Amino acid sequence: MPARPLVPERWRPKSIRAKVVTLLTVPVLSLMALWGHAAVTTASQVSATEQLRQINSTLVRPVAQFTSAVQDERAAALKYQAAPGGTARDAFETAQARTDRTVTALRRGIRSSSTDLAALDAALPGRVRSLLTSAGSLDERRESTRGASAVLSDYGTAVDRAFAVRSGLAGADQPDRASDTRTVLELARSREALSRQDAVLGASQASGTMSAAQYRTFVGDVAEQRAFADAAVPDLRAQDAAAYRKVLGSGAATGLATAQDAVLDAPSAGATAVSAGHWHSVAAPTLSGLAGAERGAIDTGADVKPYSLSNLGSSGLAVFLGLLGVILSLLLSVRIGRGLVDDLTGLRNSALELAARRLPAAIRRIHGGDGLDLEKEAPLSQEPVRDEIGQVGAALTTVQRAALRAVAGRAAVLTGVSGVYVSLARRSQLLLHRQLELLDTMERRTENPTDLEDLFRLDHLTTRMRRHAESLLILSGSAPGRAWRNPVPLIDAVRAGIAETADIERIHLHDIPDLRLAGSGVADLIHLVAELTENAASYSPPHTPVVVRGEEVGAGAVLEIEDRGLGMGDEALAAANEKIQAADVDLLDSRQLGLFVVNRLAERQHVDVTLRRSVYGGITAVIFLPQQLLEAPHPGLRPLPEPEPQPLRAVQPGPAPALPHVPAQRAARPGVDVRTPDGDPPLGR
Structure with a gap:
């Protein structure tokens, strides 16, 4: 039973050119498909990197700056509420001005962002609106005369909403960097716990006493700060972890831990366990260092160039080398295919010319009695032929010579037979x-x-x-x-x-x-x-x-x-x-x-x-x-x-x-030797 063809007859290439093109196109198309896959993957990576840069520049940075400003304003507001005075008021107003600038930058960044937030996280647009609501209600909270707990809660809500936005934006990062982004967010929460400690202790020091509620808040914030820091820092990338360890291992951070322990060890006299100056001297550098390390971690993703070798890596190199391979394959395929088509077409044309013109003309000359010169009609190549197409052409020449010899022999036989016919006739x-x-x-x-x-x-x-x-x-x-x-x-x-x-x-x-x-x-x-x-x-x-x-x-x-x-x-x-x-x-x-x-x-x-x-x-x-x-x-x-x-x-x-x-009087028979008076033979039998 004959095998069924893989391709229907009507779809099969018929001409030599079509067959050669099909033969060379299949591997080239396969290579182009592989290169296209690598190119699409790399382009997706570049697009994701570009999107991350935009998100970091228009959303993450403004949100982080807004969070830091709100934290500073919260500490200044609690100090001002605990001990109104010229210095506290100036610090509070300065913090307010900085917060207002970050709010303006936050709104400008959200308006200029072209990222589809819903595609990243379905809850992200709502979180952004809640953050803007909290940022817009800061003026009302500043004029409120509520107690320290309410103030701490109002500012804490704004900070928590900012963290919720950053958590939703973490999905935009690359898979290999998403864990780093969430780790940085945990360290930001650790810094938020330290900021709340600074605000609570500062208000207590300004008023001279620490309530039980403030003490409990302080204790919880210390535990949260240390837990987040101990768990998150080891998960960071080497360069970001080094920056955090440098801050956490500094003298200010060590002194801060001692001061925290002193407050924790004196529940009833926590406000006086550490002086305001000493606390400020160790807390402010630590908060500033943690903010700098956080900005460095954020800027590491924001400053990545989409088309840099470090970002593209092996995939970019594969795309480049694949493109060179595709171009080289196309050039070689075109060159080899054109040469093969030209050789096969020339062989076909030579065979057709031999069958339609040269061989019949030679046969006619042989039948006409002309002599046969094989070296002139079908010369053999003096140089060895190594390629198969040339060997086919040489075989055609051999066949032509054999055909001419056979025709010449038959013509000689026919000539002899014709001579016999003529003689006998x-x-x-x-x-x-x-x-x-x-x-x-x-x-x-x-x-x-x-x-x-x-x-x-x-x-x-x-x-x-x-x-x-x-x-x-x-x-x-x-x-x-x-x-x-x-x-x-x-x-x-x-x-x-x-x-x-x-x-x-x-x-x-x-x-x-x-x-x-x-x-x-x-x-x-x-x-x-x-x-x-x-x-x-x-x-x-x-x-x-x-x-x-x-x-x-x-x-x-x-x-x-x-x-x-x-x-x-x-x-x-x-x-x-x-x-x-x-x-x-x-x-x-x-x-x-x-x-x-x-x-x-x-x-x-x-x-x-x-x-x-x-x-x-x-x-x-x-x-x-x-x-x-x-x-x-x-x-x-x-x-x-x-x-x-x-x-x-x-x-x-x-x-x-x-x-x-027939009448007895008959005509003479026509013949070569029977002539009428005018020279023509008569018509007869």
Whole structure:
């Protein structure tokens, strides 16, 4: 069972170019697909980096700055509330101005951001609106006269909302950096706990006492600060962790831890356990250092260049090298494909030229008798051929040489056979002429009707034998012995051809145009009509007639020979017409030599002969005689010399009479050595 093709027939490439292009396109497209995947991945990475830069510059930084400003304002507000005075008021107003600037920057950043916040986190737009609400309500809280707990809660709400926004924005970071972003956020919450400690302790120091609620808040903030710091710092990247450890390992941070422990150890005297100056000297640098480390961690992601080698990494290098590979593959594919297509196309064109022009021309020259020079017709390459296409071309040359040798050998055989044909035909023709002369003499001496009828029959057989001898001469390319110089009536030539047919009684001659046939075509037309009428009589039932009719047309005259036999199939009819009209004749095909004789006669006189179906079911042979072979019986085309009347024994229109009833006065037989006074042989049997 044959394997099913992978591709339907209608989708398969047909030409050499299409096949080569398809062959080279598949690997190139595969490489381009891989490069496209890497390019898309890298482009997504670049886009994500660019988006992160925008988020950091328009949202994360302003939110972080807003958070730090709110934390400072909260500490100043609690101190001012605990001990109103000039210094505390100035610090509070300064913190307010800084917070207002950060609020303006926050709003400007949110308006300028083109990031789809809902795509990052569905709750993020709501968190941003809540943050803006808290930022917008700061003025009302500043004018409020509520207690320290309420103030701490109001500012803490704004800070918590800022942290919620930053938590939602952490999803915009790259997967390998998202954990770092959340770790930085935890450290920001640790700093927020320290900021609340600073605010609570500062307010307590300003008032001189620390309430139980403030103490509990302080204790919780210390625990939260230390827990976040201890857990988060180890998870940071090396450079960010180093910055945090530097701050947390500084003397200020160490002193801050000691001060926190002192407050924790004195619940009732926490406000006085550490002096305000000492606390400020250790808390302020620590808060400032933690804020700087946080800004550094944020700026690390914000300052990354999307197209830098550090950001693109191996994927960017893969895209670049992949692009070079694709370009190189395209160039090589185009170059190799073009060369391969050119070689194959050249080989195809060379083979077509060999088959259509050079080989037939060489064969025609060989058949024409010209000598064969193989080195000129099919030269062999002197250099070794290494590529397969060149080897195919060399093989074609070898095949051409073998074909020319075979044709030359066959032509030599045909030439020898043709010479034998000519020699035998000439000898037979000479003997037949002598036999016809002897029969003519015997017919003139005999008076017995029975003997005369037998002589007539023998005379008719001899005439047909002479036609077969002439057929050998015609197939051999030689001219027959009979020839006319003067025009002959067309009807006489047709009758003479019918007279050379075997079954002459069945031939019915109908209307023939009153035209004269040029002398150069008389012998060939007689032979042509004889071949076709005998062929029609041979391939039709004995009781059916064969009708010969003619008609004058604008370009000449047409003769039709129609039988009523069984006809021919389409393939047989086409093959017969092809043999009649073929340029070359294969003399070794002995099955239909009569068609080859017709071919040679038609070619020599430029006559068209065609076989077609008859309306009676048989075959009609149509002979078209061109104008140059015909002349009108009266002056019109050109003056013609009127030939001497010659007796003719042939078939009259209508049913042909039997041979025994031919009148005793007969015409001389045509032959090379039988001439009338004007030099032309008479038309006869």
